[in-house]
Amino acid sequence: MSLSRRELLKMGLLAVCGTVIPLSALEILKPEAAASLIRPYSEHKRWAFVVDTTKCVGCGMCVKACKLENEIPFNIDVQRTWVERYVQLKNGDVLIDSPHGARNGYIKNDPQGKEINEAEVAKGIFVPKLCNQCEKPSCVQVCPVGATYKTSDGVVLVDKGWCIGCGYCINNCPYLARFFSPVTNTADKCTFCYHRITKGLNTACMDACAFGARKIGMLNDPNSEVAKIISTERVSVLKPEYGNEPQVFYIGLDAIVR
Amino acid sequence: MSHAWRPVFVVLAVVAAIVVMRVILVPSDFTAKDGDYKYQWHRLSAEQVSKDFTVKHRGRDFCGQCHPNHIEKMKDSGHQNIQCENCHVMYEPAKKSHPINLKEDFGYLLNIGIDRSRELCKRCHAELSYRPKTYTSSKGTEKFKQIDPTKHNPGIECAMCHDVHSAGFKTAAK
Numbered sequence: 001m002s003l004s005r006r007e008l009l010k011m012g013l014l015a016v017c018g019t020v021i022p023l024s025a026l027e028i029l030k031p032e033a034a035a036s037l038i039r040p041y042s043e044h045k046r047w048a049f050v051v052d053t054t055k056c057v058g059c060g061m062c063v064k065a066c067k068l069e070n071e072i073p074f075n076i077d078v079q080r081t082w083v084e085r086y087v088q089l090k091n092g093d094v095l096i097d098s099p100h101g102a103r104n105g106y107i108k109n110d111p112q113g114k115e116i117n118e119a120e121v122a123k124g125i126f127v128p129k130l131c132n133q134c135e136k137p138s139c140v141q142v143c144p145v146g147a148t149y150k151t152s153d154g155v156v157l158v159d160k161g162w163c164i165g166c167g168y169c170i171n172n173c174p175y176l177a178r179f180f181s182p183v184t185n186t187a188d189k190c191t192f193c194y195h196r197i198t199k200g201l202n203t204a205c206m207d208a209c210a211f212g213a214r215k216i217g218m219l220n221d222p223n224s225e226v227a228k229i230i231s232t233e234r235v236s237v238l239k240p241e242y243g244n245e246p247q248v249f250y251i252g253l254d255a256i257v258r
Numbered sequence: 259m260s261h262a263w264r265p266v267f268v269v270l271a272v273v274a275a276i277v278v279m280r281v282i283l284v285p286s287d288f289t290a291k292d293g294d295y296k297y298q299w300h301r302l303s304a305e306q307v308s309k310d311f312t313v314k315h316r317g318r319d320f321c322g323q324c325h326p327n328h329i330e331k332m333k334d335s336g337h338q339n340i341q342c343e344n345c346h347v348m349y350e351p352a353k354k355s356h357p358i359n360l361k362e363d364f365g366y367l368l369n370i371g372i373d374r375s376r377e378l379c380k381r382c383h384a385e386l387s388y389r390p391k392t393y394t395s396s397k398g399t400e401k402f403k404q405i406d407p408t409k410h411n412p413g414i415e416c417a418m419c420h421d422v423h424s425a426g427f428k429t430a431a432k
Contacts, residue, residue, distance in 0.1 A: 054390065055390060055393070055394070056390070057382055057389050057390055057393075057402070058381075058386075058389065059381040059382045060381060061340075061344045061381070064344070064347070064349070065315055065343070065344070065347075067349070068314060068315070068347060068349060068368060069313075069314045069315055070311075074349040075349075087388065104377070104381070105377075105380070105381030105382075106381070106384075106386065106389075107377060107380040107381060107384045107407070108380075108384060108386075108407075109386050109387070118386075118387045121387050121388060123388060124386070124387065124388025125388060126388075126389075136297070137297060140296075140297050141296065141297070146288065146299045146300055146301075147300070148300075149291075149297065149298050149299060149300035149304075150294075150297040150298055151291075151298075151305060152291060152292060152298070157304065157305065157308050159300055159301055159304035159307075160304075160307075161301075161304065161307070162301060162304065191308060194308045194309060194311075195308060195309055195310065195311035195312070195313060196313055198309045199309075199313065201313065204314075204315050207315060207317055207341060208315070208341060208343070208344055210337075210339040210340040210341070210344070210382075210393075211339070211390075211393050211394070212339070212394055
């Protein structure tokens with residue numbers, strides 16, 4: 001077979017053009033994607049959380065309410081939600097602490113137990129943390145017995161009657177949101193107060209917050225405050241590099257926050 | 259029959275035993291919901307267990323049934339957004355002092371009492387340079403007043419001078 005220079009160039013160009021069209025260019029043809037052009041919110045229910053760190057004063061009322069609501073022993077250092085304090089000093093040092101998960105609040109300027117003169121502080125920030133109820137929870141993937149799972153509405157739960165307490169999930173959470181419960185001897189974690197949100201109530205931590213730093217709502221409900229904030233304001237998530245797709249969105253995070 | 263078949267029968271017997279064990283041991287409601295084996299493989303009945311957990315914090319409306327004057331007092335005050343339960347729930351059952359047994363009559367499980375310690379107020383009001391200086395109420399964004407607890411009347415309970423519910427002062431008569 002003989003190939004003219006013209007034909008070679010033609011075929012070569014065609015081949016190059018063909019290979020550079022990414023498969024994702026054809027994604028729009030998927031029915032869900034096409035539907036989202038007409039209706040921007042999907043039918044799929046999904047709980048999500050917004051934490052406004054600019055409003056958090058570090059009183060720790062949320063931690064107290066969470067512990068009492070979910071029967072986590074108050075005086076033991078395990079908690080489903082906790083508040084971290086990040087203090088950057090003028091000399092550049094960053095001090096991070098969360099004494100007892102902040103269940104008694106922050107009442108003086110003593111990061112890591114050392115009293116610090118207010119004049120030395122460059123900036124500080126309180127960061128409430130809780131389970132991120134990830135879209136791709138790495139804790140669920142490692143459970144050897146199927147005792148932890150994601151519900152259809154996106155909340156990751158622990159089946160306490162089935163958990164064998166091996167602790168894999170606790171090690172596998174990049175957010176350290178899981179702990180070993182000394183009461184049930186199983187893994188335990190924040191459930192977004194599943195017993196409350198499924199009854200139409202707010203989470204205990206959200207109700208306890210007098211400053212409006214915590215909000216829960218349906219991601220796919222255009223009227224929910226959470227959906228409005230996520231779609232119109234500048235939000236970020238913690239540790240996106242792990243690829244867990246966390247569903248707790250933060251307002252006002254800083255580079256010193258981990 | 260060739261003796262070579264024997265290991266095959268052993269393997270088949272083991273497989274059969276595993277399948278039988280699995281049917282016996284794995285609860286029948288173990289399912290991959292939405293066909294998602296990766297994240298939703300679980301006992302369906304466990305979801306109901308999580309939903310049936312008792313609600314403990316019932317909020318202002320519950321307390322308001324019998325304490326309407328306190329609700330009224332707090333309604334327009336700086337403390338309007340704070341739940342009664344934030345200040346009044348005791349985590350040590352011994353500190354419970356509510357004269358009415360809310361557990362028997364209302365199935366209310368938390369221990370209600372009074373905490374007059376300065377520590378309670380300091381959780382919000384102790385001055386820290388990085389504590390937000392504004393807060394949002396029904397009136398919009400307002401200044402959030404903080405005090406230095408080492409200078410602001412140390413040693414005396416805040417409730418001696420301040421009326422906690424109206425976030426103001428106690429009248430001289432009291």
